[in-house]
Amino acid sequence: MRRACLVALLVVVAGCSVGLDDVSDAADPMTGSGSPWDDDELVVAIDSGGGDREYRPLVREALSYWEGEGGQYAAYEAAFVLDPNATDPDVVVTFVDDVDECGDVDDAAGCAPRLSSDSRVDPPVAVEVEANLSDESTVIVTKHEFGHVLGLSHDDDPQSIMAHSTDLTTEPQPNATERALPWQNESLSVAVDVSNASNPSGAQDQVRHALDYYGDSADGTVPENVSFRIVENRSAADVVITYVETLPCQGDVGSCASRSGVDPDGDGAAERYDSLEITVAGVDTAAVGWHVGYWLGYGFGHTSEYDWAQPFRDADAEDRWSEWWR
Structure with a gap:
């Protein structure tokens, strides 16, 4: 008896079951080869994992599918009795924070054994489903695992x-702009390329000032445990800072940034950021740090003027050229 899983990849979550295609004792659907159970009526219990969420209607919907139109596809016939608190169930659906192990797959959203007429069943059979999924996705995963x-x-x-x-999507989560730390980790990798600046060494120092300022909490506008580490691999960096000849956004002189992230709850807004790209062009060396610092704030979810630290509010040219980080 092998276990199958549904893998969750967030940004709209993708899932896949693996590790079962080579099971030699699996019955083909509708072969009439019989059931591995002693009784065609299976008692299903629910373990909510200590939470207070009501899973009964979601599991009931999944089971009803297989008792109805889905029954034509199953390898054997079965009816289900949903008794969440059953003391001697045939199947227990457990809702877990994380599916720790399901074959050789990471990030599984669900896991269950694939049974056949030749399987040896030792009840209760365990079906695991990730607990933080939306109602719709909980039904999808539960249907899949009962399949x-x-x-x-x-x-x-x-x-x-x-x-x-x-x-798949999760239950509603705070958006990145609502979080003190909108990144998965407090230590961010940074790739810097200021080779196109008129003074690359000076521009590099300016970038360092901006990173140090945020590493020192940016006057309390970011968490105190934020830190940065410089890396060479641009493609693997959380933050990419580049000095270019022409901005990818409007204008030839100044700066711009783009950020991207994951949207596991499917509400159209990122819940966590996984990438920030800051681009600077035609800016005097003494102002490079200010431009980088401003967009670092954007990368920490700042949206209104007063989210930013004081040096980035209504700054004129003289302010940008000053040693604002002191």
Whole structure:
């Protein structure tokens, strides 16, 4: 008996079940080869993992699918009795913070054994589902995992349920702009290329001033444990700072930035950032640090003027050229 999982990749979450395609004892759907259970009526219990969320209607919806139209695809017939507090269940659906292990797959959103007529069942069979999914996605994952319990693999129909990947979302989460730390980790890697600046060494020093300022909490506008480390690999960096000849945004002189992140709850706004690109062009060396510092604030979710530290509010040219970080 092998376990199958649904893998979660966030930004709209993708999922896949793996590790079961080579199971030699799996029954093909509708072969009439029988059930691995002693009884065709399976008692299903729910373990909410200590939380107070009501999972009963979500599990009921998933089971109803397999008792209805989904039954035509299952490898064997089964009816379900949902008894969340059953003392001697056949299947327990457990909602967990993380699916720690499911074959050789990381970031699984669900996990269950794939049963066949030849499987040896020792109840209760465990079905795990990630606890922080939205109601809709909880039903999707639960349907998928019960498909494995009923003998189906990722190659089997219905592909809308059993495909190795699908879109999932989490329960509502705070947006990045609402978080004190909108990054997954407090230590950010930074790649810097100021080779196009008129004074590369001076521009590099200016960038360092900006990073040190934020590493010292930017006058309390970012958490105190934020730190930065310089890396060479631009593609692997959290933050990329580049001095260019022409800005990718409007204008030839000044600076701009873009940030991207993950949207696991599917509300159209990033909940965490995973990339910040700061571009500077045609700026006097003495003002490079100010421009970088301003956009670092943007990378920490600042949106209104007073989110930024004082040096970045209504600054004129003289302010930008000053030693504002002191």
